[in-house]
Amino acid sequence: MFLASFPAGPWQANCYLFGLTDGHVVVVDPGVDAAETVRRAVEEHDLTVDAVLLTHGHIDHVAEAAQVADHFGVPAWLHGADRELLTDPSSGREQMQQMIAQLGVEVREPADLRLIEGGETLHAAGADFDVVHAPGHRPGCVLFRVRPDEPLEGDLDELIFTGDVVFAGSIGRTDLPGGDDAVMRATLRDVVLPLPDAAALLPGHGPTTTMNHERTTNPYLQEAYLT
Template structure:
């Protein structure tokens, strides 16, 4: 099993590379300027890329999606509700500024596969389950995958959940950007996030990793539910 991450681009969005079998890998949220870092990790670890998994369509999380997916000839997966965010003509001003300022190749990957939530995707020697988690964006997704073996430093953990900008360590994603909806986010926190097991490791789109048990006990946005 292999897991690593690095913060990409001006907004320091976490880009993850994960493998269950130490031969094949997925990349989660290759954001602005992440392509070279992803390629270096895959080369150093001798991993073959199977897929690009996207938690939502904001450019700080998808900025290198086309570069990575097309370079390796693999599919990229995104919720259908966020697919319009890959159209440069429909970008809001804040997103267009990121794209133009940092030279982002803001185009859809050649093999873009659209999801609704509830699907499974087999990749990197494991099976991922998608969970619709709207609020930050209409098409935010959680990507859940069981751990093939325990972490030595945290043997109680049973699964990874790539949360994007739904929930962070001690915080939640903002809902004041175009497409965000606070009431929908509150419903997602109650019905989706808090329904996860305490043995889930949460790998967010920004900041440090955490666990559902820790967030249930300490995150003020979750404790109020």
């Protein structure tokens, strides 16, 4: 198993390289300033990139998705509800237009963009990624669940790339365009809480955590918040 990550861009969004087949990886959420680091890691470790997986369409997670996917000639997978953030990233919003200009990024669709809905299983880098729709932070948020074929540290037996759905001690905000607090609470109740305690959570920002730890300590996963 290969797993590496680094925080990229001004919002320190986590970008991951992961694979179960020797030398093959997927790139999860290559955001602002991520492409060059991805290329260096691929060269240093003699890797082959099989696909780009996007947990949602916010700029800090997709800004360089097209650069990475097109450079390696691979597909990028994104939920259809967030496609608008690639086709028209500013969407008429002055704040977003200013942000894109300040960052100096060119957000665009990858040449091979493939849309997902949730419920699919994607096959890449020797792994099966179960796609789980988890809206609230954005309509197109998804989780990518994978069970490695070798033991993980401790009693963990599953990896879940959670994007901005759930973090260590927190959750994704819902006050941005496309966010919906009621939908997020439903996702936390119906999607996140049923996740197994033995799952390692690899979030879009901040440190890795576990479902067992978040279930017992994350204030946003407690009954007082969810009811």
